[in-house]
Amino acid sequence: MQIVLIAGDGIGPEVTAATQEVIAATGVKIDWIDAPAGLHSAEQFGDPLPERTLDLIRQYRVALKGPCTTPVGKGFRSINVKLRQSLELFASVRPVQSLPHLKTPFEQVNLIVVRENTEGLYAGLEHQVVPGVIESLRVITRTAAERIVRYAFELARQYGRRMVTFCHKADVMRLSDGLFLQCAREVADDYPFIDFEEKPIDNVCLELVTDPKHYDVLVMENLFGDVISDLCAGLVGGLGVVPGANLGSKYAIFEAVHGSAPDIAGKGLANPIACIRSGAMLLEHIGRRDAAARIEHAVVETLRAGVGLTRDLGGDGNTRTITDAIISHLPTGSHA
CATH class of the missing domain: 3.40.718.10 (Isopropylmalate Dehydrogenase)
Incomplete structure (x- = not known):
């Protein structure tokens, strides 16, 4: 090998x-x-x-x-x-x-963070509009959204996980996260034997630092995932x-x-x-x-x-x- x-x-x-x-x-x-x-x-x-x-x-x-x-x-x-x-x-x-041995705020944490890795703000698509004004592009495509959510569900099925949580901010980013959320719901319909929930990313952050045992598999877009994965490591x-x-x-x-x-x-x-x-x-x-x-x-x-x-x-x-x-x-x- x-x-x-x-x-x-x-x-x-x-x-x-x-x-x-x-x-x-x-x-x-x-x-x-x-x-x-x-x-x-x-x-x-x-x-x-x-x-x-x-x-x-x-x-x-x-x-x-x-x-x-x-x-x-x-x-x-x-x-x-x-x-x-x-x-x-x-x-x-x-x-x-x-x-064991490590002093941490919580016990019995056992979750997996699945992060879309190729799109979103973290892809670094930026340019200067005029001096002093920078524009960053947050690109979300149906292909990538469906792919990462399906990956999360397949991972949950492979390891016998009970629930997939989709993390979003669709109430503010209605088009980009709205598309992602729609894709997540459609993919979830193919896995009726795995629980599915959708939560705003700020609520997820709050609950992770108060009772992370609720969560099992979390899936989200790129920048959210960068932050959440490190937050969870801190737990x-x-x-x-x-x-x-x-x-x-x-x-x-x-x-x-x-x-x-x-x-x-x-x-x-x-x-x-x-x-x-x-x-x-x-x-x-x-x-x-x-x-x-x-x-x-x-x-x-x-x-x-x-x-x-x-x-x-x-x-x-x-x-x-x-x-x-x-x-x-x-x-x-x-x-x-």
Whole structure:
């Protein structure tokens, strides 16, 4: 099995290396194909996301990605936005579950945020009308709206989820969110065995920070999803423990959703759990569900034991100690 590896910037090479170790410890053999992206790529190739990297992902279909930094003020497009649009990675999937040991406002949170990845304001379609006036285009199409809502329902069916919540602001953006809402209702009719609700995005935010246990699968447009996915990560311990994936009909990229943390880069202090759990999502994607489940089990048991944890998790360990702890907690046989 050959999979593209984008190590990224800052702590990226450290957390992706830890992920490679944990995956190898499950017995799954992967031939990693290195691909450049980020600041070093911009310096070396004049582009933070060179076409050669996109071509490698097109060839091998699946990639593991560390955090990458887009150079600011040099005219480059966001690496993540370019990846999503160039490869039609229309679905951002962020599973959010409560984990042991971590002090969080709530317990028993278990939800999935599904975000449309290619359209909306976050697509960055902007221009200057006249000096001092900028116009941003919020494009919503029926094709993309139906596709992402159907993806959310199929995800709910695959994992036995009880309800899909569509988040919108159709009372204000009557045409764009109105179309999205109409599409959501039409798709929901094809899944009568899964509960469906539609809620204004501001109500969803309020309820997430008061009682998130109500929610199961949430689906929404691009910018709303960017905000909500990080909010939900904060409910269970932050971006350092939450995995992420960007998925399309042909290609898939699995990544830690936190930043590159240049202040601790190279010091061996980074928490690799988000990247390791993204690696588990990758394994599930390629059909290695047993190995994926074993990694998730090992992460939970490592947090429960509380030994070797990095400083952000309340311990006095480092990248090496927490990686070793996770490997030591991997079940030897199959783990359901």
